[in-house]
Amino acid sequence: GENVEQHPSTLSVQEGDSAVIKCTYSDSASNYFPWYKQELGKRPQLIIDIRSNVGEKKDQRIAVTLNKTAKHFSLHITETQPEDSAVYFCAASLGSSASKIIFGSGTRLSIRP
Amino acid sequence: DAGITQSPRHKVTETGTPVTLRCHQTENHRYMYWYRQDPGHGLRLIHYSYGVKDTDKGEVSDGYSVSRSKTEDFLLTLESATSSQTSVYFCAISDIDSGELFFGEGSRLTVL
Numbered sequence A: 001g002e003n004v005e006q007h008p009s010t011l012s013v014q015e016g017d018s019a020v021i022k023c024t025y026s027d028s029a030s031n032y033f034p035w036y037k038q039e040l041g042k043r044p045q046l047i048i049d050i051r052s053n054v055g056e057k058k059d060q061r062i063a064v065t066l067n068k069t070a071k072h073f074s075l076h077i078t079e080t081q082p083e084d085s086a087v088y089f090c091a092a093s094l095g096s097s098a099s100k101i102i103f104g105s106g107t108r109l110s111i112r113p
Numbered sequence B: 001d002a003g004i005t006q007s008p009r010h011k012v013t014e015t016g017t018p019v020t021l022r023c024h025q026t027e028n029h030r031y032m033y034w035y036r037q038d039p040g041h042g043l044r045l046i047h048y049s050y051g052v053k054d055t056d057k058g059e060v061s062d063g064y065s066v067s068r069s070k071t072e073d074f075l076l077t078l079e080s081a082t083s084s085q086t087s088v089y090f091c092a093i094s095d096i097d098s099g100e101l102f103f104g105e106g107s108r109l110t111v112l
Helices: none
Strands: A003-006 A010-014 A019-025 A032-038 A045-052 A055-060 A062-067 A072-077 A086-093 A101-103 A107-112 B005-008 B010-012 B019-025 B031-038 B041-051 B054-057 B065-070 B072-076 B085-095 B102-104 B107-111
Touching: A003 A086, A003 B010, A010 A019, A019 A086, A019 A107, A032 A062, A032 A101, A045 A055, A045 A062, A062 A107, A072 A086, A086 B041, A101 A107, A101 B041, B019 B085, B019 B107, B031 B065, B031 B072, B041 B065, B041 B072, B054 B065, B072 B085
Parallel strands: A010 A107, B010 B107
Antiparallel strands: A003 A019, A019 A072, A032 A045, A032 A086, A055 A062, A062 A072, A086 A101, A086 A107, B005 B019, B019 B072, B031 B041, B031 B085, B041 B054, B065 B072, B085 B102, B085 B107
16 A cells, blocks of 8 residues: 655664754655654644645745655754654645545654763 | 544553444544554554545554544444554544644553
8 A cells, every 4th residue: 555654763873963854755746845843742743744735844944845746755854853753744635635645664863961 | 633533542452342433523623633642663554434424444454443423523443453453543633724733642442
């Protein structure tokens, strides 16, 4: 079946450095790619998303890039801070509608002081 | 936070017993979802609904059924719970125009 693969599963970076999380998807019809952040004991929350008609989107220290040809998208966090420590999930829509969203397996990001 | 509540929040049950989890929303969103979260697997879609009485299967639907008789309620039923269904279950809602999923607080189910 269709799936989303996410790497790495764990990532530790020094405070102030950048973090990159990568995902690939299998459904060529996917056109919506959100990223969610889940803090310990909390519910996942959307931090940024991108649609297939753009290649990059930024929101302050967070950016997402999309390569539809390679079916690959990435999350970039710059100038990492302690509050960035969390589990991050990439996701993709199945088909051309955003109604069915499947997730990657998650990346646990730790920020070292 | 979006108006979405799950009940019960915690449940311990025995293998073979039926279990129903309830998701209630006050946002009048059309789409509702049930995901399960397990270590190493992320969030996996069980079932989703795109309207009253309209539901579809997700990635891991075997052993689960759902019902949506009202816009605001989406029920997930385990007809005969198994230990492999021990998990944290998240309900989510979406207004589809934005695509953003708003999650409930989760329901932790333990099947002994």
